[in-house]
Amino acid sequence: MKKIGVIGLGNMGKGMAFSLKRGGYDVLGFDAVEVTRATISQEGLACAGSIAELAEAVDMVVLSLPTSDIVEKVVLGEDGLLRHGKKGLVIVDTTTADPNSTRRIAAELKSAGIDFVDGPVSGGPKGAATATMGMVLGGDKEVIDRIEPVLSVMSGKRVHVGPVGAGHVAKLLNNLVTGTHLLISGEAARIATAAGLDPQQIFEGLSAGSAGSKVIDNFFPTWIFNGAFNSGFTMKLMRKDLRLAMNLIRETEAPTPLAKEAGRLWAKSIEGIEDPEDFNRIVQYIEK
Numbered sequence: 001m002k003k004i005g006v007i008g009l010g011n012m013g014k015g016m017a018f019s020l021k022r023g024g025y026d027v028l029g030f031d032a033v034e035v036t037r038a039t040i041s042q043e044g045l046a047c048a049g050s051i052a053e054l055a056e057a058v059d060m061v062v063l064s065l066p067t068s069d070i071v072e073k074v075v076l077g078e079d080g081l082l083r084h085g086k087k088g089l090v091i092v093d094t095t096t097a098d099p100n101s102t103r104r105i106a107a108e109l110k111s112a113g114i115d116f117v118d119g120p121v122s123g124g125p126k127g128a129a130t131a132t133m134g135m136v137l138g139g140d141k142e143v144i145d146r147i148e149p150v151l152s153v154m155s156g157k158r159v160h161v162g163p164v165g166a167g168h169v170a171k172l173l174n175n176l177v178t179g180t181h182l183l184i185s186g187e188a189a190r191i192a193t194a195a196g197l198d199p200q201q202i203f204e205g206l207s208a209g210s211a212g213s214k215v216i217d218n219f220f221p222t223w224i225f226n227g228a229f230n231s232g233f234t235m236k237l238m239r240k241d242l243r244l245a246m247n248l249i250r251e252t253e254a255p256t257p258l259a260k261e262a263g264r265l266w267a268k269s270i271e272g273i274e275d276p277e278d279f280n281r282i283v284q285y286i287e288k
Contacts (some may be wrong), residue, residue, distance in 0.1 A: 001090070001150055002026055007051065007074055008088070009040050012094065012121065015128025017045055017074055020062075021154030023131070030054045045226035049079075052106030055084035063093045067240065068101035075116075089114035090147055094121045096241050097173065097250070099165040101140070106164040115143045116164060119172035121155065125232040132156040138167030138172070142250050143169060169248065176245040177253050179238060179282070180262040181215045186283030189220075219280055229278035236275035237277050238282075242266045 002025065006017040009031040016038075021027045032039050033259050035180035037047040049144045051074060056113045063079060065071050071093060081091060091114065093102065099118075106116035116139065123133030134157045136146050144151075144160055151158055161170045188206070192199040203225075203276070206216050223231050246263040269285040 001059040001147065003028065003058045003060075005030065005048070005054040006063040007031070007054065007061060008064035008066075008095075009045075009047075009200060010064065011116075012128045013062070014040060014045075015125055015130075015145050016062055016064060017092070018043075019128065019131040019154045020150070021045060025153065028054050028057055032279035036197075042228055050079060051081065052079045052084040055089070056086070058089070060090045060092065060147060061085070063091065065093075065095045066237070068095070068098040071095055071097055072101060072105060076108060080111055082109055082114065085112070085114050089113075090115045090117065090143060090267055092119045094119045094149065094152070096120050096171050096175050096237075097168050099168040099183065100251075101174075102168050103165045104249065106139075107116045115140065117143060117147070118168055119151070119158075119166035122174065123126050123156075127155075127156070135159070136161050136167045136170040138162055138169075139164050150183050168252060171247055172241060172245040175238065175241040175261055176262065178215065179266055181213060181257065182219070182280065182282050183262055183265060183285075185215050185220065186285070189283065198247070221224055223278065223280045224247040224283055229280055231280055233279045234271070234275060235273055235277045235281060239266055239270070241273070 003027045004027050005021050006013050006027060008222050009017060009029050015026050017029050027045060028038055030051055041047050046204045063071060103120045109116045118138040119135045121133045121135050127133030131154050133155050136150060137158055137160045141160065145229045161167055189199040192202040203216055203220055206212060223229055242263050249259060268287060269282060273281045273287055
């Protein structure tokens with residue numbers, strides 16, 4: 001595979017596209033926003049004028065899109081990848097998406113000889129730009145092995161977690177755990193303050209103990225304690241992911257009282273923290 005298409009040239013997609021280009025691949029981008037395409041072209045990345053044009057030219061497509069509905073339109077729409085992609089094409093969806101939608105898309109593509117891998121990512125825009133992000137992969141092992149050289153150029157760590165759809169389940173669980181951890185960590189910081197202590201010092205102690213985690217070790221010093229709140233990931237996106245996680249809980253009927261409460265608080269927080277705000281702002285949310 002020499003020619004790679006990237007659809008969705010936002011913070012994540014742009015970083016992945018340029019990482020692939022630096023890795024020696026011939027990269028063709030597309031974004032629904034014409035101004036974005038023009039800007040990316042000026043920065044040195046070739047852009048197609050349509051999804052159909054891109055699909056006909058590439059061996060593999062990486063999707064970096066906001067929602068499952070948009071993924072379905074891009075893949076299954078009249079001018080989409082299913083209609084215009086050639087047999088043998090591999091599509092890797094890095095979107096945090098609905099596993100049920102993922103499985104439906106994969107089934108339709110399979111009949112056309114096109115393979116679909118769900119590969120949601122972690123690491124934010126910086127991870128995409130530096131090719132250090134992590135990927136959880138759902139799909140056929142043979143297909144994933146075949147595209148491993150491409151994936152290794154755009155990511156730092158990859159874990160195959162099961163069949164198609166498993167990657168998106170893993171990502172939803174990742175964000176559910178992260179969202180829950182942010183809530184309890186925010187409460188821990190408030191408890192420390194109320195006890196007359198410096199929460200930053202207390203968190204250094206937590207980091208040295210069993211409570212240490214990416215939230216405690218990285219999120220708080222990088223984006224929270226310093227008031228930066230500029231991770232590049234919004235409340236809107238995290239709320240969307242938590243809604244999908246709540247759907248998964250309902251479908252599986254797993255007993256999850258704590259997870260359900262976290263989902264409720266994230267949804268309720270719209271009353272105090274608007275969608276465009278950084279997702280780390282949840283640590284400031286206090287239910288009225």
